[in-house]
Amino acid sequence: MKTSLAWLNSYLDRPADANEAQQQLARVGFPVDSLDEVALPSGTRDAVLEVEVTSNRSDCLCHLGLARELAAATDRVLTPPPVDLPAEAGPPVDRLARVIHEGKEWCPLYTARVIEGVTIGPSPSWLVDRLQAAGLRSVNNVVDITNFVLLEMGQPLHAFDLARLEGRCVVVRRARQGEPFVAIDSSRHELTPQVLVIADEQRPVAVAGVMGGLESEVTSRTRDILLESAMFEPLAVRRASRMLKLASDSSYRFERGVDPRGVEAASRRAAALILELAGGRLAQGVIRVGQPEPTPHQVSMRVDRCNALLGLTLTPQQQAQYLARLGLEPRLADDHITCTIPTHRLDLRREVDLIEEVARLHGLEQIPTRDRIAIEVRPQQQAVLAQRELGRVLVAHGYHETITFSFVSPKHGRPFVPAGREPVLIPDDRRRAEPMLRPSLLPSLLLCRKSNQDLGNTDVRLFEAAATWHRHKDEIIETQRLALLRDADDPQQALRELRGAMEELIERLGGAEAKRSLRFESESHANFAAAVTIRLGDAAIGHMGLVDDATCRLFDVKTALVAAEVELDRIIALYPPQRQVEPLPRFPAIERDLSVVVDQATPWENIQTAVEQAQLDKLEGLTFIGTYRGKPIEPGRKSVSFRLIFRDPAKTLRHEEVDPQVARVVEVLKDRVGAQLRG
Numbered sequence: 149m150k151t152s153l154a155w156l157n158s159y160l161d162r163p164a165d166a167n168e169a170q171q172q173l174a175r176v177g178f179p180v181d182s183l184d185e186v187a188l189p190s191g192t193r194d195a196v197l198e199v200e201v202t203s204n205r206s207d208c209l210c211h212l213g214l215a216r217e218l219a220a221a222t223d224r225v226l227t228p229p230p231v232d233l234p235a236e237a238g239p240p241v242d243r244l245a246r247v248i249h250e251g252k253e254w255c256p257l258y259t260a261r262v263i264e265g266v267t268i269g270p271s272p273s274w275l276v277d278r279l280q281a282a283g284l285r286s287v288n289n290v291v292d293i294t295n296f297v298l299l300e301m302g303q304p305l306h307a308f309d310l311a312r313l314e315g316r317c318v319v320v321r322r323a324r325q326g327e328p329f330v331a332i333d334s335s336r337h338e339l340t341p342q343v344l345v346i347a348d349e350q351r352p353v354a355v356a357g358v359m360g361g362l363e364s365e366v367t368s369r370t371r372d373i374l375l376e377s378a379m380f381e382p383l384a385v386r387r388a389s390r391m392l393k394l395a396s397d398s399s400y401r402f403e404r405g406v407d408p409r410g411v412e413a414a415s416r417r418a419a420a421l422i423l424e425l426a427g428g429r430l431a432q433g434v435i436r437v438g439q440p441e442p443t444p445h446q447v448s449m450r451v452d453r454c455n456a457l458l459g460l461t462l463t464p465q466q467q468a469q470y471l472a473r474l475g476l477e478p479r480l481a482d483d484h485i486t487c488t489i490p491t492h493r494l495d496l497r498r499e500v501d502l503i504e505e506v507a508r509l510h511g512l513e514q515i516p517t518r519d520r521i522a523i524e525v526r527p528q529q530q531a532v533l534a535q536r537e538l539g540r541v542l543v544a545h546g547y548h549e550t551i552t553f554s555f556v557s558p559k560h561g562r563p564f565v566p567a568g569r570e571p572v573l574i575p576d577d578r579r580r581a582e583p584m585l586r587p588s589l590l591p592s593l594l595l596c597r598k599s600n601q602d603l604g605n606t607d608v609r610l611f612e613a614a615a616t617w618h619r620h621k622d623e624i625i626e627t628q629r630l631a632l633l634r635d636a637d638d639p640q641q642a643l644r645e646l647r648g649a650m651e652e653l654i655e656r657l658g659g660a661e662a663k664r665s666l667r668f669e670s671e672s673h674a675n676f677a678a679a680v681t682i683r684l685g686d687a688a689i690g691h692m693g694l695v696d697d698a699t700c701r702l703f704d705v706k707t708a709l710v711a712a713e714v715e716l717d718r719i720i721a722l723y724p725p726q727r728q729v730e731p732l733p734r735f736p737a738i739e740r741d742l743s744v745v746v747d748q749a750t751p752w753e754n755i756q757t758a759v760e761q762a763q764l765d766k767l768e769g770l771t772f773i774g775t776y777r778g779k780p781i782e783p784g785r786k787s788v789s790f791r792l793i794f795r796d797p798a799k800t801l802r803h804e805e806v807d808p809q810v811a812r813v814v815e816v817l818k819d820r821v822g823a824q825l826r827g
Contacts, residue, residue: 149198149199149201149208149209149214150196150197150198150281150282150283151196151197151198151199151211151214151282152194152195152196152211152278152281152282153165153166153169153194153195153196153197154194154195154281155211155278155281155282155299155300156169156211156214156215156218157215159211159212159215159216159219159226159227159228159229160215160218160219160224160225160226160227161224161225161226161227161603162224162603164218164222164224166183166195166197168222169195169197169218170183170197172218172221172222173197173199173214173217173218173221175221175511175512175513176217176220176221176508176509177202177205177508177512178199178200178201178205178208178214178217179199179200180197180198180199180200181198181199181200182197182198183195183196183197183198184196184198186280186281188276188277188280188281189273189276189277189280190273190274190276190277192277194277194281196281196282199214203404204404204494204495205495206302206401206404206405206406206494207302207407207492207493207494207495208302209302209400209401209404210298210299210300210301210302210303211282211299211300212228212229212300212301212302213302213492216474216475219473220473220474220475220509221509223473226475229300229301229417230417230420231413231414231416231417231420232416232420233416233419233420233430234420234423234430235430236430236431236432236433237429237430238262238263238264238429238430238431238432239431239432240431240432240433241260241261241262241431241432241433241434241435242433242435243431244262244264244310244316244372244431245260245262245310245313245316245317245318245374245435246315246316246317246318246435247260247317247318247319247320247435247437248317248318248319248320248321249320249437249438250319250320250321250322251320251321251322251344251356252438253381254322254344254356254380254381254384255320255344255356255378255379255380255381255438256379256380256381256408256438256439257378257379257408257411257436257437257438257439258318258320258376258378258379258436258437258438259376259377259378259411259412259415259434259435259436259437260318260374260375260376260377260434260435261374261375261377261415261419261430261431261434261435262310262372262373262374262375262430262431263372263373263375263419263422263423263426263428263429263430263431264371264372264428264429264431265371265372265427265428265429266290266370266371266372266373266422266426266427266428267426267427267428268288268289268290268366268367268368268369268370268426269288269289269368269426270286270288270289271286271288271289271292271293271425272289272425275289275292275293275296275425276292278296278299279292279295279296279299282299284299284397288366288367288368289422289425289426290307290366290370290373290422290426291307291365291366293418293421293422293425293426294306294307294375294418295397296421297414297417297418297421298397298398298401298414299397300417301410301413301414301417302401302406302407302410302492303377303401303406303407303410303411303413303414304357304397304398304401304402304406305375305376305377305414305415305418306346306354306360306375306376306398307366307373307374307375307376307422308353308354308360308364308366308373308374308376309364309365309366309367309369309370309372309373310372310373310374311370311371311372312353312363312364313348313353313364313374314348314349314350314351315348315349317348317349318346318347318348318374318376319346319347319348319349320344320345320346320347320356320378320437321344321345321347322341322342322343322344322345323339323340323341323342323343323344323345323352324339324341325339325340325341326338326339326340327339327345327351327352328351329345329351329352329355329361330361330362330363331355331359331360331361331362331394332359332360332361332362332365333359334362335394337355337392337394339352339355339392340391342387342388342391343355343356343387343388343391343392344356344357344380344384344388346376348364351363354376355388355392355394356378356380356384356385356388357378357380357384357385357388357398357399357402358385358388358389358392358394358395358396358398358399358402359394359396359398359399373422375415375418375419375422377411377412377414377415377418378411379406379408379411379438380402382402382403382404382405385399385402385403386399386403389403405494407491407492407494408439408441408442408491409441409442409491409492410491410492412434412436412441415434441491442491444488444489444490444491445488445489446486446487446488446489447486447487447489447496447497447498447499447501447502448484448485448486448487448499449467449484449485449486449487449499449502449503449506450483450484450499451464451467451483451484451485452483453499453503454467454502454503454506457500457503458503458506458507458510458515459515459516459521460510460514460515460516462506462510464480464483464485465480466510467485467506468480468485470505470506470509470510471485471487471502471505471506471509473509474505474509475490476488476489476490476493476496476502476505485502487502530723530724531720531723533723533724534657534719534720534722534723534724535613535720537656537657537723538613538630538653538657538719538720541649541652541653541656542611542632542649542653545609545645545648545649545652546609547609547610547611547632547634547649548608548609548610548611549610549611549612549613550592550593550596550610550611550612551612551614552589552592552593552595552596552612552614553582553592554585554586554614554615555574555582555583555584555585555586556582556584556586556591556592556595557581557582557583557584558571558573558583558584559702560591560594560595560702560703561584561586561587561588561591562584563674563675563699563702564586564587564588564590564591564674564675565587565618566587566618567674568620569587569618569619569620569625570618570619570620571584571585571587571618571619572584572585572587572617572618572619572624573585585616585617586616586617587616587617587618588616588629588631588713589612589614589616589629589630589631589713590631590633590675590711590713591703592612592614592631593610593611593612593631593633593711594633594695594699594703594705594709595703596610597610597633597703597705597709598703598704598705601704601705601706601707606635606707607635608633608634608635609632609633609634609635610632610633610634611630611631611632611633612630612631613628613629613630613716614628614629615627615628615629616628616629627715627717628715628716628717629690629713629714629715629716630690630713630714630715630716630719631711631712631713632646632649632650632692632711632712632713633695633709633710633711634646634709634710634711635707635708635709636694636707636708636709636710637707637708639694639708639710640775642708642710643692643693643694643710646692646710646711646712647668647692650666650682650692650712650714651663651666653719654666654684654719654722655725656725657719657720657722657723657725658719658722658723658725658726659722659725659726659727659728660726660727660728661726661728662684662722662725662726665684665685666682666683666684667682667683667684667753668680668681668682668683668692668751668753669681669683669751669753670751670753671691673691673693675695675696675698675699676691676693676694676695676696676711677693677694677695677696677697678693678694679691679692679693679694680692680693680751680753682712682714684718684719684722687718689714689715689718689719690712690713690714690715691712691713691714692710692711692712692713693710693711693712694708694709694710695708695709695710695711733795733797734797735795735796735797735798735799735800735801736795736800736801737768737793737794737795737801738793738794738795738801738803738806739791739792739793739794740791740792740794740806740810741773741789741790741791741792742789742790742791742792742810742813742814742825743776743787743788743789743825743826744787744788744814744817744823744824744825744826745781745785745786745787745788745823745824745825745826746785746786746788746817746821746822746823746824747784747785747786747821747822748777748784748785748786750786750788750821750822750823752772752788754820754821755788755790755817755821755823756770756772758816758817758820758821759790759792759813759816759817761816762812762813762816764792764794764809764812764813765809766794766795766796766801766805766806766809767792767793767794767809768793768794768795769791769792769793770790770791770792770793771790771791771793772788772789772790773789773790773791774788774789775787775788775789776789787826792809792810792813794806794809
């Protein structure tokens with residue numbers, strides 16, 4: 149099937165280049181026989197792929213189907229075309245046309261819409277380009293739209309000149325013995341009862357599912373059209389096509405089966421395009437004869453059976469994820485995955501069909517082909533488990549992992565070289581544009597953020613764990629780092645959430661004791677407007693803060709950003725976490741909320757440290773609530789609210805016992821940070 153790359157990309161959230169499309173389609177079972185660049189009538193150029201589609205995958209005999217596969221293969225988002233109709237301004241359709249259905253065994257479903265007052269003319273350039281890229285010539289706007297929808301959605305359509313249908317009637321029936329028929333290509337045929345035809349009150353006007361007739365075709369004189377969208381039995385279409393030696397794009401698809409639900413969707417899509425490009429009035433309603441729309445069926449797959457058959461050890465979640473990317477709505481229960489099969493997937497009937505889908509998405513090249521299986525028992529590596537846990541935590545916070553190139557341009561890399569260090573440059577002509585090994589992961593993430601900005605993506609959250617390099621004297625120092633970058637529409641809220649992600653990461657990797665040793669100390673850092681140093685105990689492991697405007701301008705990023713970068717080895721070494729199990733408290737706690745007014749420059753860490761060093765009796769926890777600036781707080785000051793939690797493990801605590809502790813907090817904060825209790 150000739151496939152336009154530009155057409156494919158119009159249904160994807162981000163475009164694929166020709167090489168990626170060729171490789172990814174081949175990887176999931178759709179090899180590309182050829183790849184050519186063609187010039188289109190509008191003067192633009194397009195890449196055209198000749199894609200081989202197996203006979204059981206009729207859903208991929210269209211651009212939308214192949215885009216669906218490309219989206220699943222590359223984890224892109226598929227955006228189907230709209231199928232909404234404009235207002236139906238004409239009279240009821242059954243006043244303008246009739247459908248008599250006499251061949252239900254060969255035509256399970258037939259639908260017809262009527263559009264009055266169309267203007268037949270040339271198609272717009274975009275439509276001509278689409279058809280020519282797919283190997284079809286432009287005829288007129290209405291005929292081109294039916295061909296366009298066929299190539300877009302895989303559902304063949306046909307438009308009849310309603311005035312040339314005797315009695316304004318469509319009859320779906322078997323042909324009579326010796327009945328003559330002249331096809332659109334001007335070929336003449338004598339029909340037999342083994343051929344299903346679409347007829348009017350007097351004569352056949354189309355061979356069902358194969359080709360329309362010359363006497364009812366849409367011409368420049370056409371004003372009213374009947375738009376046919378139907379489903380024909382594949383064997384009946386194949387038999388008629390072979391018998392009459394007539395073949396078409398429509399028969400090729402009907403012989404392999406079409407989506408039962410796509411009949412109505414394609415009709416609506418084509419009608420909307422005709423109204424847009426040819427004008428006219430759409431009659432109210434649709435004539436529909438035959439079976440109702442089917443309900444999607446379900447197929448179950450055993451997780452263990454899938455792994456046994458493929459020789460893999462995929463987790464249930466991995467298997468379900470692959471099936472979800474294909475739109476199969478998997479539901480995992482115990483050791484079974486049950487999928488709801490879309491009606492366009494005519495090939496998915498049995499458990500083994502789902503296993504094949506898992507194999508395709510996982511990659512057939514990754515399925516082992518060893519003659520023998522050697523089993524060696526080894527303990528899991530703690531560093532690997534720690535990195536998996538790291539990924540799970542950050543993904544749960546909404547971050548997407550990136551894998552970026554290790555080289556950057558000096559323009560982007562030099563501002564991130566540590567003070568007193570030198571960049572590492574590679575003297576290679578092949579790396580003229582980006583000869584520097586990155587001294588930090590942040591330039592890579594900022595470039596990635598710029599790419600997302602160009603694609604219109606918002607609320608971007610990225611992380612990467614990889615190597616960085618710098619030179620100290622004659623030694624090249626390589627450091628494994630973890631960097632996080634996220635949008636900051638509200639910088640304060642974004643910084644709090646970034647800090648929360650770091651705290652949870654440290655706790656999940658090292659346990660509660662590691663989290664208690666985590667400190668954030670205010671300190672200036674290059675490329676940050678406001679920043680803190682991140683410490684584990686006494687060791688500085690990184691920094692975080694609000695990326696300054698100059699750095700955002702350097703990367704042409706238009707939104708505010710917050711970022712963090714830490715030494716990966718330091719936090720991986722915390723794993724596994726040391727769990728501390730304590731009995732649940734038997735007695736209730738007393739909570740006291742306080743708001744104190746301090747200088748604008750006073751960080752929360754100073755308040756937290758002062759309270760903790762006061763060594764309050766029965767203090768169980770201290771929690772930050774929020775910060776307020778504005779009236780009635782005087783300029784240069786802010787109000788900080790926090791919660792004190794007191795509990796006695798041996799008895800119920802009384803308020804009279806807590807009051808002196810709260811008063812001591814107020815006095816300590818007054819002495820150490822100049823705080824005033826806010827009334």
